[in-house]
Amino acid sequence: MRFFIKLSEIMEGNPSSVAVEYGDEVDDALNDVKETGRDQREALPGEPKCVICGRYGEYICDETDDDVCSLECKQTLLCRVANRGMQVVPQPLERLPATDECFYVRDSDDKSRSQVLTSAQTDLLRRKLEINVKGNVVPAPILSFSSCNLPQKLLQNIEAAGYEMPTPVQMQSIPAALIGKSLLVSADTGSGKTASFLVPVISRCANFRNGHLQNQKKPLAMVLTPTRELCIQVEEQAKLLGKGLPFKTALVVGGDAMAGQIYRIQQGVELIVGTPGRLIDLLIKHDIELDDIMIFVLDEVDCMLQRGFRDQVMQIFRALSQPQILMYSATISQEVEKMASSLVKDIALVSVGRPNKPNKAVKQVVIWVDSKKKKQKLFDILMSQQHFMPPAVVYVGSRFGADLLSNAITVTTGMKALSIHGDKPMKERREIVRSFLIGDIPVIVSTGVLGRGVDLLSVRQVVVFDMPNSIKEYVHQIGRASRLGEEGVAIVFVNEENKNLFPELVDILKSSGAAIPRELSNSRYILSSSFGKGSKKRKH
Numbered sequence: 012m013r014f015f016i017k018l019s020e021i022m023e024g025n026p027s028s029v030a031v032e033y034g035d036e037v038d039d040a041l042n043d044v045k046e047t048g049r050d051q052r053e054a055l056p057g058e059p060k061c062v063i064c065g066r067y068g069e070y071i072c073d074e075t076d077d078d079v080c081s082l083e084c085k086q087t088l089l090c091r092v093a094n095r096g097m098q099v100v101p102q103p104l105e106r107l108p109a110t111d112e113c114f115y116v117r118d119s120d121d122k123s124r125s126q127v128l129t130s131a132q133t134d135l136l137r138r139k140l141e142i143n144v145k146g147n148v149v150p151a152p153i154l155s156f157s158s159c160n161l162p163q164k165l166l167q168n169i170e171a172a173g174y175e176m177p178t179p180v181q182m183q184s185i186p187a188a189l190i191g192k193s194l195l196v197s198a199d200t201g202s203g204k205t206a207s208f209l210v211p212v213i214s215r216c217a218n219f220r221n222g223h224l225q226n227q228k229k230p231l232a233m234v235l236t237p238t239r240e241l242c243i244q245v246e247e248q249a250k251l252l253g254k255g256l257p258f259k260t261a262l263v264v265g266g267d268a269m270a271g272q273i274y275r276i277q278q279g280v281e282l283i284v285g286t287p288g289r290l291i292d293l294l295i296k297h298d299i300e301l302d303d304i305m306i307f308v309l310d311e312v313d314c315m316l317q318r319g320f321r322d323q324v325m326q327i328f329r330a331l332s333q334p335q336i337l338m339y340s341a342t343i344s345q346e347v348e349k350m351a352s353s354l355v356k357d358i359a360l361v362s363v364g365r366p367n368k369p370n371k372a373v374k375q376v377v378i379w380v381d382s383k384k385k386k387q388k389l390f391d392i393l394m395s396q397q398h399f400m401p402p403a404v405v406y407v408g409s410r411f412g413a414d415l416l417s418n419a420i421t422v423t424t425g426m427k428a429l430s431i432h433g434d435k436p437m438k439e440r441r442e443i444v445r446s447f448l449i450g451d452i453p454v455i456v457s458t459g460v461l462g463r464g465v466d467l468l469s470v471r472q473v474v475v476f477d478m479p480n481s482i483k484e485y486v487h488q489i490g491r492a493s494r495l496g497e498e499g500v501a502i503v504f505v506n507e508e509n510k511n512l513f514p515e516l517v518d519i520l521k522s523s524g525a526a527i528p529r530e531l532s533n534s535r536y537i538l539s540s541s542f543g544k545g546s547k548k549r550k551h
């Protein structure tokens with residue numbers, strides 16, 4: 012059984028006969044291939060076993076010759092192999108995996124420049140990469156960074172960053188954003204959304220500057236994010252990708268002196284990255300001209316359009332002259348879709364993978380534990396050689412709680428743990444994140460400030476000590492345990508106090524194939540919520 016689709020056939024073949032190859036069988040056979048390990052049966056004695064999960068190894072992975080039970084386990088296998096540094100991509104532009112987020116088309120020669128997909132090929136490619144698109148005139152996904160006329164220097168910077176191939180969300184949103192489309196994009200945590208807006212922002216800004224010689228350089232693009240930490244990270248990545256181009260950035264966040272930020276903007280920058288509060292402050296107190304802003308990015312858009320941020324974001328938006336808007340998150344509700352569509356006419360909606368669901372690469376281990384026993388349970392985990400995988404982030408619900416818990420960890424386990432939250436000065440927050448990222452601190456206890464967007468590269472374990480207020484935030488928090496499909500673990504403490512989240516949490520756990528603690532599945536809050544779907548709900 013051959014376990015791949017040949018991209019060369021998408022590219023060259025007659026669209027009506029594009030073959031998805033599973034041995035000699037075509038299309039229909041696709042339905043028979045097990046998507047996940049859960050769809051597969053146990054192996055009978057003497058039968059091959061999946062090298063990942065041990066179920067019936069019905070298929071042979073072409074790239075490694077190992078037995079696997081499903082597309083999901085094949086993906087996991089390929090990720091592992093890739094992480095071990097083995098070359099598993101067989102031929103440039105030859106093979107495209109069925110649902111493999113971390114296994115992309117390699118851009119190794121110039122062939123891709125001339126390749127234009129027909130609409131049938133585009134549909135097939137989108138189906139394979141789980142890309143859904145709604146809206147008019149959305150270009151086909153790109154197969155390589157070099158296929159969309161990016162400035163040469165930007166291509167070099169992308170390569171220097173180690174990005175060999177675009178991820179699926181980049182494949183679709185980069186070409187669409189480059190032609191000026193406004194987009195609402197949802198894709199998994201850790202799937203490369205940041206570069207998917209930075210690449211077009213940098214390209215469009217650099218091209219504009221090269222084409223318009225002006226003395227006064229007003230900002231051309233603005234990215235808003237909900238936290239200072241995320242702004243810092245986005246600006247750093249923008250600098251890296253924009254190096255050597257006419258592309259300067261300014262960071263506008265609270266906690267840093269405003270004078271320096273204004274000075275920098277007045278010297279002429281292309282991109283402002285900031286939090287809404289500080290930006291409004293700056294706009295009210297100082298004369299910053301925003302009329303040249305042509306791209307407005309809302310990262311973590313669902314959070315940015317929530318009460319709390321929405322008014323500030325709208326105030327900033329109204330100060331701009333109808334820019335292209337790019338909006339991104341791993342969690343986008345219908346309400347956000349409606350709000351986004353009302354902001355801008357002719358918006359395109361792009362979603363990659365399973366919207367609003369946790370990243371499949373994060374294993375969720377949910378433990379029922381009473382509030383009074385949570386600390387001890389956490390200490391047990393941190394002191395267990397088997398279960399502790401530093402560096403780890405522990406998420407709590409309050410600033411005070413973060414301080415108390417980090418002290419308690421240090422006292423009880425002897426391990427260095429620090430807290431991070433909104434009451435700490437900016438300088439200290441920067442230093443804490445830096446020490447954590449370079450491995451000086453094995454455990455960081457955080458409120459929501461590190462819950463969304465931040466790319467904590469080496470983190471493979473998070474502990475959700477206090478469940479956040481919504482399942483959306485939960486999806487983002489546990490998403491810190493995996494980047495680009497690498498496997499991670501989220502240990503999650505739940506108890507009766509989180510009852511308002513039980514129905515959604517159980518749905519999420521079921522859809523991820525995670526074990527559900529007995530107390531949770533037997534809870535009357537679950538039983539009553541699933542009782543007679545469509546009939547009236549009981550009131551508690």
Ligand SMILES: Nc1ncnc2c1ncn2[C@@H]1O[C@H](COP(=O)(O)OP(=O)(O)OP(=O)(O)O)[C@@H](O)[C@H]1O
Nearest residue numbers: 174176177178200201202203204205206464466494
């Ligand atoms: N094409 C690529 N090739 C290799 N690595 C990439 C590529 N694109 C992005 N990355 C890396 O993948 C990691 C995750 O990307 P990023 O932080 O943008 O994810 P995200 O989708 O914004 O996640 P989240 O929703 O959690 O914010 C980063 O370390 C980034 O540098």
